[in-house]
Amino acid sequence: MSAQRAAGSLTDCREMKEKNPWHTPVTISITVIGVIAIVALVTVAVLQNKPVPQKYKYGIVLDAGSSHTALYIYKWPAEKDNNTGRVEQEHSCKVKGKGISSYAETPWQAGESLTECMEDAVKQVPTKRHFETPLYLGATAGMRLLHMENSVASDKVFQAVEKSLQKFPFSYQGARMLSGQEEGAFGWVTVNYLDDRLKQGLETTGALDLGGASTQISFVPKNYIISESPSNSVTFRLYGNDYNLYTHSFLCYGKDQVLRLALAHQTKSGPGEIADPCFHPGYSESKNYSVLYDSPCVSDRKPQGAPVTFHHKGEGNFQQCQEVVKNVFNFTSCKYSRCSFNGVFQPPLHGQFGAFSAYYYVMDFLNLTDTSVPLTTVKDKLAKHCATPWNQIIQQHPEIHVKYLAEYCFSGAYILTLLTEGYNFTSESYSSIKFIKKIKGSDAGWTLGYMLNLTNMIPAEAPDSPPLPHAGYVSIVTVIALLIFTLFIIFLCRFRPSSSKQPQIV
The missing domain is CATH 3.30.420.40 (ATPase, nucleotide binding domain)
Structure with missing residues (x-):
């Protein structure tokens, strides 16, 4: 039977060849369908594989x-x-x-x-x-x-x-x-997020933030229970990992408010003049008592019977300045197993730390951001800066407003005292601090961590998807491919060259 069918097919092909195949309606239809099928296949493939924006x-x-x-x-x-x-x-x-x-x-x-x-x-x-x-x-x-x-x-x-x-x-x-706790915690999220530590599950970096009115310290302690002071504990779940964070914010210990605290200590007796070791030799300004004490951080300390103004003179002595700065801290009371200052619980420091905001700007101006330099050398450089005459400082930095320029000696001394005396960084662990302004193009600070946390509450939007589901795409391509293959076989059959007829041998 198969031989008969094959013979019949050959007979059909010979009969088709004897006619002119190019001008028959069937051929034209096949050609049009074939072209359409090829165009459809290419179009579907291009649209389906077009990059999704x-x-x-x-x-x-x-x-x-x-x-x-x-x-x-x-x-x-x-x-x-x-x-x-x-x-x-x-x-x-x-x-x-x-x-x-x-x-x-x-x-x-x-x-x-x-x-x-x-x-x-x-x-x-x-x-x-x-x-x-x-x-x-x-x-x-x-x-x-x-x-x-x-x-x-x-x-x-x-x-x-x-x-x-x-x-x-x-x-x-x-x-x-924002609460001080939120400010510190979101600053920690920012630093670790930008370093890809959260996504990769790496050991986290602590965060040190210094503003004008407050300062924050945040880090994940090692093998230490924070439950001793629950108000200093924050738990985050990011990228499938839980983080039990220690954080505390010291209100009135930002660089601007702590300067008021230091000046308040020096003017508590209501003098008409003070010689301030935290300002450059030759610095001289008349300051108003009411303006100095116009802050909740110092308002209750204003001396009775003080004159309207006092004369603020600079002496430029770093060692004496550190003693002045220490007076704004209370290291004597602690009801916990260990404290930083002012009776605030703090577990042992652990890991690397990123210091940003005013930490960076002050230390960058003083050219002291390189923490690989020994702490004694850092103090020597700062002592030299503080001892530089005020008129020379002004000449060296004409582009900086004199108010800010005058305060760098104090701010530098405060930062070193806060880190070493307040937070207990040692000469060895000081090198674990990195002063940072930006990480991967983003400013270090609480705002990115805040925004990152908020995205957890924003519903994910479905991405643009290809026009066809994968199964539908495969089915359509398969059907079109089979159609093209069938048309190709028919064409081969219609236009196969005729073989020369041989005389039959009887």
Whole structure:
């Protein structure tokens, strides 16, 4: 039977060849179908394998600090990375003027001060993402102090800020004060996130943050129970790992407020003049007692019967300056197994530490960011800077405002005293500190950690997907391929050259 079928097929082919195959309707139809099938196959393959564009979400955080406000724009892929959005800093803008807490008497100006940076943010974030971009303002120690001093004034400042921010086309989520614990913990998240330590499950880095009104220390202790002081414990779950973090914020121990504490100690008797070892020789300024003591950190220490002003002279003696600075700490009382200062519990230091914000800016100016240099050498260099005459300092740094320039000697002495006497870094462990400004293009600080934490509460957006599911794509390609193969066989059959007829031998 198979032989008969084969003979029949050959007979059919010979009959087709005897006709002109190019002009028959069947041939034309086959040709058209074949072309369409090939085009369809190529089109489906191209569309299915076309690169899928990455979609991003955006978030805006305003860091309302004691001395100034900064705006940060973050972006991250719409698809989450192990339940934690991969956030990176896209843009930043420093608000002109002082921190919002300085507008207590004119709260409307606090809102107006943010306008320029907010208009910049409107341009930076894609228009189609405006309505879904969350906008947050976090106020830190400056507003915490204002709230302590005058809660009505702090409420009015927040109201003015909210009124201003709500005018912009973003998803405004509110303005609030961060606790010192939150500020320290989110700073720790930032440092470790940027170093990829959280995602890779590596040993974490501690965080040292120094602002104008407060300072924070945060780290994961080694084999030490933090339950001794629950208020200093924070637990995070990031990238599938749990972190039991020690953190504490010292209000009034930022570099600006601690200078008030030091001056208050030196003027507690209400003198008309003080010789300050923390300022350069030749420095001389008249200062107002009311301005100095106009802060909750020192207001209860103002001497009775003091004159309106006092003469502030510099002597430039680093060793004596350290003794002045030590007077702002209380090392005598501790109800726990161990403390840092002012009776605050602190477990033993562990691991590497990243020091940022004012830590970096002060030590960078003093050219002391290299912690591989022995601590004794660091102190010698700082002593030399403090002893440099004030007029020479001004000549060497004409671009820096004299107020800030005059305070670097004090700030440097305070930082070293805080780290060694306050937090118990030794000559050996001092080298474990790294002074940092940015990590991988993002500013070190609490805002990125804050934004990273918030992305855990933002639903993941489904990524753009190919037009067809994989199974459907495979089925369509298979059908089209079989069709093309069948048409190819038919063409071979129709247009196979005829063999020469041989005479039959009888």
